[in-house]
Amino acid sequence: MRYVSTRGAAPALAFDDVLLAGLARDGGLYVPESWPRLSAADLRSFSGLEYAELAERIMTPFVGGRVEAGVFTRIVRETYAAFEHGAVAPLRQLDGKTWLMELFHGPTLAFKDVALQLLGRLYDHVLRQRGQHVTIVGATSGDTGSAAIEAFRDRPAVEIFMLHPYGRVSEVQRRQMTTVAAANVFNIAIEGTFDDCQDLVKAMFNDLAFRDELNLSAVNSINWARVMAQIVYYVWAAVALGAPERPIAFAVPTGNFGNIYAGYGARQMGVPIERLIVGSNRNDILTRFFGSGRMQIETVQPSLSPSMDIQVSSNLERLLFDLYDRDGAAMAQAMASFRRNGQLAIGDARWQAARALFDAYRCDDKETLAAIASLHRQTGELIDPHSAIGVAAAHLGAKGDGIPVVALATAHPAKFPDAVERATGQRPPLPARLADLFDRPERVEILPNDLRAVQAYIRDRRLKGAA
Numbered sequence: 001m002r003y004v005s006t007r008g009a010a011p012a013l014a015f016d017d018v019l020l021a022g023l024a025r026d027g028g029l030y031v032p033e034s035w036p037r038l039s040a041a042d043l044r045s046f047s048g049l050e051y052a053e054l055a056e057r058i059m060t061p062f063v064g065g066r067v068e069a070g071v072f073t074r075i076v077r078e079t080y081a082a083f084e085h086g087a088v089a090p091l092r093q094l095d096g097k098t099w100l101m102e103l104f105h106g107p108t109l110a111f112k113d114v115a116l117q118l119l120g121r122l123y124d125h126v127l128r129q130r131g132q133h134v135t136i137v138g139a140t141s142g143d144t145g146s147a148a149i150e151a152f153r154d155r156p157a158v159e160i161f162m163l164h165p166y167g168r169v170s171e172v173q174r175r176q177m178t179t180v181a182a183a184n185v186f187n188i189a190i191e192g193t194f195d196d197c198q199d200l201v202k203a204m205f206n207d208l209a210f211r212d213e214l215n216l217s218a219v220n221s222i223n224w225a226r227v228m229a230q231i232v233y234y235v236w237a238a239v240a241l242g243a244p245e246r247p248i249a250f251a252v253p254t255g256n257f258g259n260i261y262a263g264y265g266a267r268q269m270g271v272p273i274e275r276l277i278v279g280s281n282r283n284d285i286l287t288r289f290f291g292s293g294r295m296q297i298e299t300v301q302p303s304l305s306p307s308m309d310i311q312v313s314s315n316l317e318r319l320l321f322d323l324y325d326r327d328g329a330a331m332a333q334a335m336a337s338f339r340r341n342g343q344l345a346i347g348d349a350r351w352q353a354a355r356a357l358f359d360a361y362r363c364d365d366k367e368t369l370a371a372i373a374s375l376h377r378q379t380g381e382l383i384d385p386h387s388a389i390g391v392a393a394a395h396l397g398a399k400g401d402g403i404p405v406v407a408l409a410t411a412h413p414a415k416f417p418d419a420v421e422r423a424t425g426q427r428p429p430l431p432a433r434l435a436d437l438f439d440r441p442e443r444v445e446i447l448p449n450d451l452r453a454v455q456a457y458i459r460d461r462r463l464k465g466a467a
C-alpha cells in the first residue's frame with residue numbers, strides 16, 4: 001500500500017512514513033493510492049467480532065506490512081483495551097430509525113481518542129525501531145490537546161508541547177491537559193487567542209532550521225493514520241445494523257471534515273453507506289459548500305460546540321481530490337486559488353457528484369440546546385452540544401426510506417456541562433475515573449504571544465528532556 005499526495009508533487013510514501021510526515025511536502029494530504037475492497041462475504045464474516053479484532057482486520061491492508069503483524073495486533077489490542085466501555089463504540093437506539101454511536105469512552109471523553117490512542121502507540125513503535133526522537137508541537141482550543149497529551153504521555157521517543165490560549169479554554173478541558181503528570185508533556189498558555197497559538201505553531205514549522213533541529217512533528221486531524229482508525233467504527237456500526245444486506249446512513253457533527261471523511265473511506269471500501277449527513281454549527285462552511293458547490297471563507301464565530309469552530313475544513317481536500325478525478329495538478333491550482341481569493345467553485349458536475357452521497361445541515365446554538373432538551377425529554381439521555389448537532393442532522397436528513405441513521409456522539413456530556421445544564425437543568429457528572437480532576441495539581445507555563453520566547457522555551461525543555 002502506497003500513499004499519494006492530493007497535490008500530486010510529493011513522493012508516494014509507505015504507511016510508516018505517512019504516519020510521521022503528517023502533511024505532504026507539496027502542502028497536500030496523503031490518501032491511499034487505491035482503496036482496499038471489502039466484499040459482501042468479508043462484511044458477513046465481521047459479524048460478532050470484538051472491536052479490536054475488527055479494527056485489526058480493517059486497518060491491516062492500510063498498514064501494508066510496515067508494522068509487523070504480531071506487533072500491530074498487540075498495539076491495536078492495547079489501544080482499545082484503554083477504553084472504558086467494553087464495546088468501545090456502543091450503539092444506542094433512539095427511535096425507530098435513529099441510533100447514537102458513542103465514541104467518547106476513551107481517556108479524554110472525546111472521539112479523538114479513538115484515533116490518537118492508536119497513533120501514540122504507533123509513533124512509539126516506529127520511532128523506537130528507527131532510533132528517532134520527535135518533538136510534537138500543537139495548538140488547541142480544547143479536545144485535540146487533551147487527546148494528544150493523553151496519547152503521547154510517557155512515550156520516551158517523544159516530547160509534546162501543547163499551546164492553548166490563556167484563560168480561553170474551559171476548565172475541564174484545561175485541567176485535562178495541565179494535570180497530566182508526565183515528564184515529556186509541556187503545556188504552554190499563550191497570552192493571546194487560539195488563532196495566535198495556531199500562528200505560532202505554523203511559524204515554528206516554517207522555521208526550517210528550528211523544525212529540523214528539533215525534528216518537529218504534527219498530529220492534527222490531517223494525519224492519515226487518524227482517518228484510518230476512524231474508518232473502523234463506520235464498518236462496526238454498519239455490520240451491527242445489518243450490512244451487507246441492509247444499507248445505512250450516518251449523521252456526523254464535523255468542522256474539519258475529518259470524522260465524516262472516514263465514513264466516505266468506509267464507503268469506498270464497499271460498505272453499503274447510502275448517505276453521509278454533515279452537521280455544522282453556525283460556522284457552516286461545509287453546509288454552504290454542499291448546498292452550493294462553492295467554498296467561501298468567513299470569520300469564525302464562537303459557538304456552544306467549540307471543537308467545530310473552524311474556518312477551513314482541511315480534510316475536505318481529500319474528497320475534492322476524488323471529485324477532481326485524482327488530478328493533483330488541478331487540485332494544487334484549485335487550492336492555490338482558494339488561498340488567494342478565499343473562495344472556490346468546483347463546478348456543477350463535481351457538485352452533483354458530491355450531492356449524490358452527502359447531505360448537510362446547519363444547527364445554531366438555539367437549535368443545539370433544543371436538540372439536547374428534546375432528546376432528554378424523550379429518552380432521559382444527556383448529550384453534549386456536538387453530539388446534539390449530529391442527532392439534529394440525523395432527523396433533518398432522514399428520508400423516510402427505512403434506512404437506519406446513526407448519529408455520531410463525539411463528546412461525553414460532562415465535557416460541556418454548562419450547555420447541557422442550560423438545556424436540561426441537569427449537570428452531567430464526570431465519570432468516576434476523572435472525578436478528582438478538580439483536585440489534581442496543574443502544570444502550565446504562561447508565555448507571551450512571542451515566537452522567540454516560545455521557541456526558546458521549547459528548545460530548552462526539549463534538550464533537557466532528551467539528555
Ligand SMILES: *Cc1c(COP(=O)(O)O)cnc(C)c1O
Nearest residue numbers: 143254255256258259307410411
Ligand atoms: C474534534 C471534534 C469534532 C470535529 O471533528 P472533525 O475532525 O472536524 O470532524 C466534533 N466533536 C468533538 C467533540 C470534537 O472533539
